[in-house]
Amino acid sequence: MSTDRVVHAATPRPHLLRIYLNDHLAGAAGGTGLARRLAESHQGTAAGTDLVNLARDVEQDRNALLEIMRQLGIVRTYYKEQAATLAERAGRLKLNGSLLRRSPLSTVIELEAMVLGVTGKRCGWLSLRELAEFDTRLDAARLATLIERADQQLATLERLRVRAAREALAAS
Secondary structure (H helix, E strand, C coil), X not given: CCCCCCCCCCCCCXXXXXXXXXXXXXXXXHHHHHHHHHHHHCXXXXXXXXXXXXXXXXXXXXXXXXXXXXXXXXXXXXXXXXXXXXXXXXXXXXXCCCCCCCCHHHHHHHHHHHHHHHHHHXXXXXXXXXXXXXXXXXXXXXXXXXXXXXXXXXXXXXXXHHHHHHHHXXXX
């Protein structure tokens, strides 16, 4: 007999769910800002349309999370969103080898940050889908759609990241 303990939750832990979803909402605030900045800085480039679409999807995902929080009766913790927005803006000040204009390395780092953010968002949707098995306030089909969209976003980001890394780091 195994000594590992298996815990099956019959009901969510509201205080932990509130913290968890507000942390994801804070990440969404930072990710939305970063996605918008990437789209704006790549207008008219080969990646421009993909990044505009990504920024739109990231905003829609943030709105989906807000709707889920409303359905669950979870109150937003605004200070976390504000802190994440400030952190995203502070991230723009990183040293990247170029003082007066945007460095090609900036795009690589920002795309990598977006990969991390979308991966975290996908994990959040997966966790909520598990919770939907015993919490009827959650729509498992909607969560499956959000997971699929995150997968599509990751595929787009990886394609753009590889191209940006090649352009920024490879000798011409």
